[in-house]
Amino acid sequence: MDLLVWPEWxxxxxxxLQVGLALILxxxxxxxxxxxxxxxxxxxxxxxxxxxxxxxxxxxxxELASYRxxxxxxxxxxxxxxxxxxxxxxxSANPWLLATSLAEIVLSFALTFAALxxxxxxxxxxxxxxxxxxxxxxxxxxxxxxxxxxxxxxxDRLLALCALNAxxxxxxxxxxxxxxxxxxxxxxxxxxxxxxxxAGSIVGGALIAAAYAGLRKIVGPASEQGPAATIAxxxxxxxxxHALRLPLALAPLIGGALVKxxxxxxxxxxxxxxxxxxxxxxxxxxxxxxxxxxxxxALGAGLALVAIAARAFGKLAGxxxxxxxxxxxxxxxxxxxxxxxxxxxxxxxxTEDVLQVFPEFGERLQSVVLGMTAVLxxxxxxxxxxxxxxxxxxxAGDR
Amino acid sequence: xxxxxxxxxxxxxxxxELELQLVSTHDYDLAPVAEDVLRALSHADLQGDVKPEMTxxxxxxxxxxxxxxxxxxxxxxxxxxxxxxxxxxxxxxICGGGTHAFQNWGERRIFDGPRFHYLSDxxxxxxxxxxxxxxxxxxxxxxxxxxxxxxxxxxxxIPHLIALSASSPFVQGxxxxxxxxxxxxxxxxxxSGRAPFIGNWCDFERYFEKMASxxxxxxxxxxxxxxxxxxxxxxxxxxxxxxxxxxxxxxxVAAYIQTLARYLMIERPYRLAEDDYLxxxxxxxxxCRFGYDGVYVHPETHEHIPIGEAITSSIARIEQHxxxxxxxxxxxxxxxxxxAGRNDARWLRAQHENGAPLAEVVMAQCARWTQGGAx
Numbered sequence: 001m002d003l004l005v006w007p008e009w010x011x012x013x014x015x016x017l018q019v020g021l022a023l024i025l026x027x028x029x030x031x032x033x034x035x036x037x038x039x040x041x042x043x044x045x046x047x048x049x050x051x052x053x054x055x056x057x058x059x060x061x062x063e064l065a066s067y068r069x070x071x072x073x074x075x076x077x078x079x080x081x082x083x084x085x086x087x088x089x090x091x092s093a094n095p096w097l098l099a100t101s102l103a104e105i106v107l108s109f110a111l112t113f114a115a116l117x118x119x120x121x122x123x124x125x126x127x128x129x130x131x132x133x134x135x136x137x138x139x140x141x142x143x144x145x146x147x148x149x150x151x152x153x154x155x156d157r158l159l160a161l162c163a164l165n166a167x168x169x170x171x172x173x174x175x176x177x178x179x180x181x182x183x184x185x186x187x188x189x190x191x192x193x194x195x196x197x198x199a200g201s202i203v204g205g206a207l208i209a210a211a212y213a214g215l216r217k218i219v220g221p222a223s224e225q226g227p228a229a230t231i232a233x234x235x236x237x238x239x240x241x242h243a244l245r246l247p248l249a250l251a252p253l254i255g256g257a258l259v260k261x262x263x264x265x266x267x268x269x270x271x272x273x274x275x276x277x278x279x280x281x282x283x284x285x286x287x288x289x290x291x292x293x294x295x296x297x298a299l300g301a302g303l304a305l306v307a308i309a310a311r312a313f314g315k316l317a318g319x320x321x322x323x324x325x326x327x328x329x330x331x332x333x334x335x336x337x338x339x340x341x342x343x344x345x346x347x348x349x350x351t352e353d354v355l356q357v358f359p360e361f362g363e364r365l366q367s368v369v370l371g372m373t374a375v376l377x378x379x380x381x382x383x384x385x386x387x388x389x390x391x392x393x394x395x396a397g398d399r
Numbered sequence: 400x401x402x403x404x405x406x407x408x409x410x411x412x413x414x415x416e417l418e419l420q421l422v423s424t425h426d427y428d429l430a431p432v433a434e435d436v437l438r439a440l441s442h443a444d445l446q447g448d449v450k451p452e453m454t455x456x457x458x459x460x461x462x463x464x465x466x467x468x469x470x471x472x473x474x475x476x477x478x479x480x481x482x483x484x485x486x487x488x489x490x491x492x493i494c495g496g497g498t499h500a501f502q503n504w505g506e507r508r509i510f511d512g513p514r515f516h517y518l519s520d521x522x523x524x525x526x527x528x529x530x531x532x533x534x535x536x537x538x539x540x541x542x543x544x545x546x547x548x549x550x551x552x553x554x555x556x557i558p559h560l561i562a563l564s565a566s567s568p569f570v571q572g573x574x575x576x577x578x579x580x581x582x583x584x585x586x587x588x589x590x591s592g593r594a595p596f597i598g599n600w601c602d603f604e605r606y607f608e609k610m611a612s613x614x615x616x617x618x619x620x621x622x623x624x625x626x627x628x629x630x631x632x633x634x635x636x637x638x639x640x641x642x643x644x645x646x647x648x649x650x651x652v653a654a655y656i657q658t659l660a661r662y663l664m665i666e667r668p669y670r671l672a673e674d675d676y677l678x679x680x681x682x683x684x685x686x687c688r689f690g691y692d693g694v695y696v697h698p699e700t701h702e703h704i705p706i707g708e709a710i711t712s713s714i715a716r717i718e719q720h721x722x723x724x725x726x727x728x729x730x731x732x733x734x735x736x737x738x739a740g741r742n743d744a745r746w747l748r749a750q751h752e753n754g755a756p757l758a759e760v761v762m763a764q765c766a767r768w769t770q771g772g773a774x
Contacts, residue, residue: 327435
């Protein structure tokens with residue numbers, strides 16, 4: 001008798017079981033938040049950090065790496081969409097907006113760095129954390145905007161600033177990493193490597209834009225094939241970016257902005273890729289949390305809180321600095337600053353990337369970033385939602 | 400409560416109001432940015448005025464009191480350009496058109512102001528559904544009785560004005576088959592439609608007092624008639640037009656009204672009668688539905704002709720007055736459009752039939768408004 005046709009005892013389940021369970025629980029956490037009149041993304045973020053390590057934490061590196069491509073796909077898609085909302089023409093019509101972005105980036109970087117440096121004294125760590133702190137979570141911001149069906153000046157500026165600071169954060173962290181190379185490796189690499197990453201991402205972005213424009217001529221974005229074609233395009237892009245060792249976040253963002261620049265027509269996908277999109281978002285939170293080690297959380301908690309406070313101050317001051325000149329009243333400028341708070345999946349992915357190259361340094365970095373995302377993932381989403389409601393830009397029901 | 404007295408105004412002076420759409424340049428849906436646009440304009444030196452409207456995605460611009468077509472045209476162009484500059488800084492789109500092609504009325508917000516909240520509480524969803532965009536033209540009248548003569552005399556030209564300005568074929572994402580679907584939303588209001596047939600101001604005041612004593616109205620603002628007297632300005636206000644897609648068309652329609660008014664005031668060609676209104680709603684419907692091709696039933700002879708023909712023959716009839724006012728060239732342009740079957744509703748439909756999604760139609764609409772476009 002062939003024993004292979006019968007189940008083993010006790011049965012052995014594949015990793016899918018854990019992933020599935022984690023997904024269900026995360027979705028439920030999101031629904032619980034929605035019923036509590038909180039953004040469902042708050043639930044995803046909290047559940048991702050708790051359940052990710054709990055259910056997926058024991059995966060070995062190989063398994064995690066294979067799931068990582070799903071996370072990459074989600075990020076690439078979202079950043080590409082965010083890029084398409086980055087209308088570069090706006091900056092030439094309203095340079096004060098660019099000034100706002102610059103102020104917000106510089107202040108949140110400088111203040112976070114200064115605060116951490118003063119307390120901890122580890123310059124490299126402070127620089128890396130400050131670089132990550134510059135970014136606002138595109139996943140959280142876009143989810144909240146989609147959930148509130150928001151539209152208006154605060155929304156538009158939030159998305160533009162988020163695109164710019166996410167890009168700045170990626171570049172800054174790469175520069176810091178270049179510095180680490182300087183410590184750990186040769187001097188010339190420290191200079192050349194960031195240059196390669198930047199130039200490569202711009203070329204990559206141009207190629208993405210060209211490919212998308214070509215595809216769009218054949219399949220409309222609202223057609224059944226539209227989202228599939230775009231997802232497929234992003235898969236190709238991810239494979240190529242990996243092969244070229246280019247940062248995943250930058251090229252899709254630049255590609256999206258180039259698409260909007262050369263073709264200002266509305267580029268709309270049905271509701272953020274419909275159900276596929278929201279599933280991907282939930283998966284992203286789970287997978288981003290999977291690598292988290294909650295024991296580290298306590299270790300970096302103090303620094304994390306300091307970094308959160310400094311970053312918040314920088315973002316608010318930046319948004320308020322040129323608000324009036326860029327055509328936003330005080331209350332909306334404040335709302336814009338508050339809306340910039342979220343920090344989540346992208347930050348975790350950035351940290352994960354550092355961890356791969358510099359395990360020891362990465363671990364210390366992770367302990368602080370985990371704490372920051374634990375607070376700013378869930379609470380940041382609430383802050384963004386509050387800002388959109390306060391500036392009357394939510395279109396999801398009147399009350 | 401009694402009606403305010405009829406203020407004196409220069410005969411045949413005109414003022415134009417245009418309600419405009421504010422849209423996002425991302426998805427070209429209506430965007431709640433009226434407050435930001437108004438803020439951006441607060442320091443601008445405007446000839447005319449820019450005001451908020453019922454919902455946060457609408458804005459109204461108005462010229463001052465003008466005597467000449469050229470002044471109207473210049474002022475509207477200046478207002479358009481100032482507004483366009485502000486819109487660029489905010490990265491929002493501005494366009495004409497009687498309706499937004501695919502907005503969802505449930506998503507609209509009422510502009511923060513006591514009168515708007517009062518209207519919203521009173522009319523409920525009608526107030527939000529009233530996110531439609533019209534052109535209003537005021538005509539100065541030397542006396543209140545002249546105003547009422549003009550009001551009832553102009554009522555037979557309502558189909559003409561609808562067909563010339565029609566620019567609302569799409570509502571809530573669908574082609575309605577109408578050239579001006581906007582007026583269907585206006586009809587839902589209890590005090591809409593035609594004004595009662597009253598020929599002198601004393602009787603009109605009595606009518607108003609009776610209405611006010613019922614508690615149904617408290618000012619002329621509560622009447623949503625196609626043409627209504629505006630005693631505080633000393634004008635009558637014609638309100639049936641969709642906001643055209645260009646200021647040139649808006650100015651041309653105003654010029655046509657001014658010329659008609661001169662013809663009516665000076666020649667007094669009709670002996671007005673209640674029975675003139677027998678065909679009114681039929682004619683109005685035909686104009687909304689079919690534009691130039693609709694049937695026009697003459698109020699006296701009951702002859703049936705296409706509305707396009709009624710327009711061209713009216714332009715011929717008032718030619719002398721057009722020359723006096725300097726509007727003859729503009730009216731010749733309108734006549735050429737009628738003969739060629741060109742209006743904004745057809746232009747919009749042509750964009751959509753070329754395969755462009757409605758969001759891209761709105762984008763083209765914005766470009767047409769900002770660049771001025773051909774008439």
